[in-house]
Amino acid sequence: MEVSRHWRLNKQRYSLVGEVCPHCEHKLFPPRDICPDCGEDARDLFEFSGKGSVYSFTTVSQAPAGFEESVPYTVAIVQLDEGPLVTAQLTDLGDKPVEIGTPVEMVTRKLRSDGDQGMLIYGYKFRPAFAA
């Protein structure tokens, strides 16, 4: 059981809360408190829009423990509209093939379960976003 470990990341997992550097306006996700760009303190919270596009992706058929029931699943690096890259599964793909550049948006889904008695861990995934 690792309840605290996942609980303390709720803001990131559920709402993509990162940081913005007050000195150089660099947007940071995940939050890291020290701006990698200018080296200054960067603790101002910033909630990302959850919009982005696929930078790259692959399909996982040989999963690590805890993810076997999801096989096959698609993992991507998503470029958020605000700049940062984030690693996340893609979901709700339907029949349309994913491509580099496919627009996506963040949704909340089950990431994994810790066995029969364990807790379910929820967090961000991304699904294709279609022009409204």
Next chain:
Amino acid sequence: MALNRPSEDDVVVAGVGMTPVGEYWDISLRELALRSITEARQGAPTLRPQALFVANMLAASLSAQAHLGTLIADFAGLRGIEAVAIEAAGASGGAAIRQAFLALKSGSVESVLVVGIEKVTDKVGPLVDSALATGTDADYEGIQGITPTTQAAMLMRRYLHEHNAPDDALSGFSINAHTNAVTNPNAMFRRAIGLKQYHNAPMISDPVNMFDAAPLADGAASILLTRRELLSNNSQHPCIRIAASALTTSTLAIHDRPDPLNFRAAKQSVENSLNMAGIGIEQIDFFELHDQFSILAALSLEAAGFAERGKGWKLAQNGDIQLQGEIPISTFGGSKARGDIGGATGVFQAIEVVRQLQGEAQENQVPNAQIGMSQCLGGMGSTVATHIFASDG
């Protein structure tokens, strides 16, 4: 530029030993380590190691065994000496050699044994993939169900996309590695492959197919290091020195890099090494790079400066990386065909470089090998350890 001249305080190789890479069902981690230690110590029977650095990545996860420094020192008949394990994922081996180099250069110790050991085949399937995933960012990568294979696949897809390269652009790395492994008795896969086999290989994590990914297996390698002034002069081998040693880091997660296809730590590590050795990249005669995935070979060649960005794959297409080529790589089969021994990789690479420089590579010999470079990667270039070895000529 000229290579720095030999000096009395050079860190030099006193002995090497390695086991074949494969599946050792019948012996344990400590016994496997001892085999390579025994062979390495035969190179200098009177030189008792004063310190032991053990390179390992997966024993805590797959063998429920940490504390390898003491375990192996005791088992190898070296009870009482300084001993510690060094972990930097796939770069552990290079990191341990780096620590040995620093310890010897400091003057605090006079002989160091570096042992790379990985014993992975007691477990199979998802547990192995979980163990490998511990080398990624657990909170932000691991939780999404990724492994190093997933990461390599995403880098490879992006690489092929950005550089408009054909689907089989990276095939040459695998074909070269398998060709060189045929004549390496320590290699796990000693069969040559061709483009047809590459095209027919099952997909593991698209676009990474079976021949783009190295098979993880058991193995141990040991290298005994000392300073030149302490080495007896009656060795039958030419003296090999470490002309440069460097370890650099980048971000752990690949999504934390502005440009994931730019292996900045690898570039810096090579630059630091060349500066220390006093040479230019064109003076490197061969390069044992870390081809755990074929995409890593391409990106490492580009980061080191052997090819421009996006052109690394062409070195594998035109023969430049072959034993007789401009910049031979994976000269004994690399991780791809010798076998991937995880955190022990850097020690295997170092020994392969030493054998080339001693002129003892037999059918795998690179002609006129005087200066060789080894480089191992932790994760997708998150940690990079680079060493330049040179023979006294």
